[in-house]
Amino acid sequence: MHLFLRFLQILLANGCLLAMTQLYAEDPFISIGVLSHRGDQFTSNTWDPTAYYLTTQLPEYDFEIVPLDFDEVDEAVRENKVDFILVNPGIYVNLEYKYRVSRLATMINLRGDDASYQSFGGVIFTRSDNNGIHKLEDVRGKSFMAVDATSLGGFQMAWREFNTKGINPYDDFSRLDFGGIHDDVVQSVIEGKVDVGTVRTDILERMASTGDLNLDDIRIINWQNDDAFPFRHSTRLYPEWPFSKVQHTSDALAKKVALALFQMPHQHPAAQAGNYAGWDIPLDYQQVHEFFQELKLPPYDVIGGFTLKDAIKKYWYWAILALVTLLIMSAITSAVVRRNKRLKRLQRRMEKHYEHILDSVGDGIYGVDLDGNCTFINKAMEHLTGWKKDELMGAHQHELLHHTHADGSPYPASECPVYATSLDHISRYVDDDVFWKKDGSSIYVEYSCTPIKGTGDKVIGSVVVFRDITERKLIEEKNLEHQMQLTHVARLSTLGEMASGIAHELNQPLTVINNYSRACVRMLESNKPMQEQCSDVMEKISKQAERAGAVIKQIRHFVKKDIPDKKAVRISDMLDVIIDLTHMEMAHKQVILEVNLDPYVTRVVAQDTQIEQVILNLVRNGIEAMENIPEEQRHLIIKTSRQGDDHVEFRVTDTGTGMDEALMEQIFDPFVTTKQQGMGLGLSISQGIIEAHGDQINIEENLQGGMSFYFKLPVVSESLEIGERSFNDG
Numbered sequence: 055m056h057l058f059l060r061f062l063q064i065l066l067a068n069g070c071l072l073a074m075t076q077l078y079a080e081d082p083f084i085s086i087g088v089l090s091h092r093g094d095q096f097t098s099n100t101w102d103p104t105a106y107y108l109t110t111q112l113p114e115y116d117f118e119i120v121p122l123d124f125d126e127v128d129e130a131v132r133e134n135k136v137d138f139i140l141v142n143p144g145i146y147v148n149l150e151y152k153y154r155v156s157r158l159a160t161m162i163n164l165r166g167d168d169a170s171y172q173s174f175g176g177v178i179f180t181r182s183d184n185n186g187i188h189k190l191e192d193v194r195g196k197s198f199m200a201v202d203a204t205s206l207g208g209f210q211m212a213w214r215e216f217n218t219k220g221i222n223p224y225d226d227f228s229r230l231d232f233g234g235i236h237d238d239v240v241q242s243v244i245e246g247k248v249d250v251g252t253v254r255t256d257i258l259e260r261m262a263s264t265g266d267l268n269l270d271d272i273r274i275i276n277w278q279n280d281d282a283f284p285f286r287h288s289t290r291l292y293p294e295w296p297f298s299k300v301q302h303t304s305d306a307l308a309k310k311v312a313l314a315l316f317q318m319p320h321q322h323p324a325a326q327a328g329n330y331a332g333w334d335i336p337l338d339y340q341q342v343h344e345f346f347q348e349l350k351l352p353p354y355d356v357i358g359g360f361t362l363k364d365a366i367k368k369y370w371y372w373a374i375l376a377l378v379t380l381l382i383m384s385a386i387t388s389a390v391v392r393r394n395k396r397l398k399r400l401q402r403r404m405e406k407h408y409e410h411i412l413d414s415v416g417d418g419i420y421g422v423d424l425d426g427n428c429t430f431i432n433k434a435m436e437h438l439t440g441w442k443k444d445e446l447m448g449a450h451q452h453e454l455l456h457h458t459h460a461d462g463s464p465y466p467a468s469e470c471p472v473y474a475t476s477l478d479h480i481s482r483y484v485d486d487d488v489f490w491k492k493d494g495s496s497i498y499v500e501y502s503c504t505p506i507k508g509t510g511d512k513v514i515g516s517v518v519v520f521r522d523i524t525e526r527k528l529i530e531e532k533n534l535e536h537q538m539q540l541t542h543v544a545r546l547s548t549l550g551e552m553a554s555g556i557a558h559e560l561n562q563p564l565t566v567i568n569n570y571s572r573a574c575v576r577m578l579e580s581n582k583p584m585q586e587q588c589s590d591v592m593e594k595i596s597k598q599a600e601r602a603g604a605v606i607k608q609i610r611h612f613v614k615k616d617i618p619d620k621k622a623v624r625i626s627d628m629l630d631v632i633i634d635l636t637h638m639e640m641a642h643k644q645v646i647l648e649v650n651l652d653p654y655v656t657r658v659v660a661q662d663t664q665i666e667q668v669i670l671n672l673v674r675n676g677i678e679a680m681e682n683i684p685e686e687q688r689h690l691i692i693k694t695s696r697q698g699d700d701h702v703e704f705r706v707t708d709t710g711t712g713m714d715e716a717l718m719e720q721i722f723d724p725f726v727t728t729k730q731q732g733m734g735l736g737l738s739i740s741q742g743i744i745e746a747h748g749d750q751i752n753i754e755e756n757l758q759g760g761m762s763f764y765f766k767l768p769v770v771s772e773s774l775e776i777g778e779r780s781f782n783d784g
Contacts, residue, residue, distance in 0.1 A: 087136035090121035097121040103324035111314040124202040144206030151353035157296035159333040170331035175287040176211035196249035207254025255285040293337040440492035679710030705764035
């Protein structure tokens with residue numbers, strides 16, 4: 055080991071002497087080889103200002119630019135014709151492998167005045183009027199032009215994207231040409247000489263800025279959307295061009311050049327001429343190495359054998375390092391073992407702390423694993439359910455707590471929200487359910503179930519937090535019963551107000567029946583053969599009796615206290631009930647009724663009796679609001695119109711005297727009324743009914759006078775309409 059260290063000292067000393075010798079023997083004329091991917095003249099115009107900048111920063115040297123075609127780069131580096139080299143990353147990777155060139159800086163590309171980027175890609179394009187090519191697969195069998203076989207952005211990047219689609223440019227194109235420079239590739243596509251072309255990113259934009267290209271004339275294939283990169287591109291992005299030193303160039307000179315490049319101002323004329331924003335520390339080009347390995351491009355086209363002897367000869371010092379590392383790792387492992395023991399003690403202490411916290415919470419809490427078995431519970435859980443901890447731990451929670459619905463029907467585990475949370479890892483909240491206690495009784499609960507995540511953010515179960523709402527449930531049921539009683543009282547009150555109209559409604563058919571019956575008796579007593587006339591009279595008696603029966607049926611339907619569940623009801627049927635109960639009153643008060651129903655919405659989901667009560671209340675209020683206006687102006691409109699895809703709006707509009715703003719704000723409060731004999735409950739109860747249906751009654755003043763009351767109800771889905779219609783037709 056001592057001899058090895060001594061040998062390193064000698065090498066370092068000789069290296070320093072060699073560097074000093076090179077420093078004093080350097081040629082003052084320094085050449086920078088630049089890949090001429092857009093022509094020699096363009097390259098000189100672009101990079102000569104950079105060479106001049108380096109000369110001003112390092113006056114003891116004279117820098118010059120040497121444009122190099124793709125096939126001239128390798129020879130220029132091999133024969134030491136250049137001191138520095140600026141090429142694309144693909145060529146750099148080969149030069150690094152073959153001639154040990156080393157990167158000093160990475161170019162920062164410029165877009166506009168202030169946006170800079172350190173990456174670039176390739177763009178694949180065709181003429182915009184070529185309708186046969188839209189994606190990469192469409193290029194198969196077409197003619198294709200690239201810049202050069204060694205051009206990274208002008209060919210190899212596109213090759214990699216084609217390779218992902220199973221396309222080999224050398225086998226699957228009808229023709230593969232190389233234009234030499236990017237501008238020729240673009241012009242060949244525009245002129246129709248080839249079907250598809252590829253160049254590096256920003257070429258199209260720069261040609262468009264100089265007027266050499268109209269971007270509307272081309273279509274980008276495999277367009278990649280990237281908000282952080284402004285140029286059109288079809289491939290993945292890779293690091294920008296590196297500025298590198300050739301092996302024979304001294305490190306001292308390389309450091310000076312690198313420092314001068316790093317210090318170049320963003321707006322320096324040299325940067326503006328080169329259309330870049332300066333230089334940065336060299337990036338990692340491993341991505342390019344992996345890219346070339348994937349396509350088996352040089353220097354990865356031939357990989358020779360590597361024997362154990364070669365490995366020992368090349369990496370013997372790594373064996374020493376590995377031994378030292380092993381000793382260090384042994385010491386670290388020992389320390390980790392001791393630390394783990396301490397962490398386990400802390401973990402047990404924290405678990406007890408968390409257990410105390412859980413037991414102090416008044417709500418029931420228990421954990422469930424992915425199989426539905428209880429993993430932990432708190433004291434409140436035991437108190438609320440009567441189950442002991444030992445009885446619940448490891449037991450299936452659904453079979454003990456959740457096996458049956460409140461109505462006694464079975465509750466399948468597949469429908470359990472806790473089970474669903476374990477499957478889809480989505481938190482859930484249930485506001486009304488039952489848990490079964492150990493003694494067989496049940497409690498109403500509201501609960502939430504939330505996924506529990508373990509290591510690696512993997513869900514290992516869920517936690518359920520529930521609260522006993524039995525007492526609140528009983529109060530709600532009492533309030534509902536009270537509300538139903540109030541509704542029934544209001545319905546009876548409304549019925550009393552309609553008594554005179556109903557009496558007239560029944561009196562008319564009964565009078566007709568009486569008159570027809572007497573006429574029939576007289577015809578029978580005359581002993582004349584009048585059978586046909588008697589039959590006609592009896593048929594008229596039957597129709598009047600049916601009319602009277604329909605009136606009584608409507609009254610019984612309206613007065614009935616028990617309210618059925620919500621169901622699909624026909625809008626026209628409900629309005630027929632309203633019209634039958636109010637047409638006499640409207641006729642008496644000379645109110646013109648207009649019914650305007652949306653023909654595309656026929657049924658809603660509602661409790662029909664309650665909705666009839668609401669509409670009847672609004673209609674009667676509208677009739678009474680028009681008592682003090684001229685008879686010819688009394689118009690009442692009942693209208694329905696669809697709102698979105700799933701609701702229909704009911705609107706009752708009158709042309710009455712309206713109401714002031716203060717009354718509008720409290721009109722739905724209980725015992726607020728404008729009638730001398732009114733109770734002030736009609737609108738309050740109606741508002742409660744509509745809120746139970748998921749909406750509320752709104753009020754607005756009409757521009758032509760009067761008021762409009764409106765609310766929404768859910769419509770019956772189209773699939774249900776079609777299903778029921780098919781059933782009825784069958």
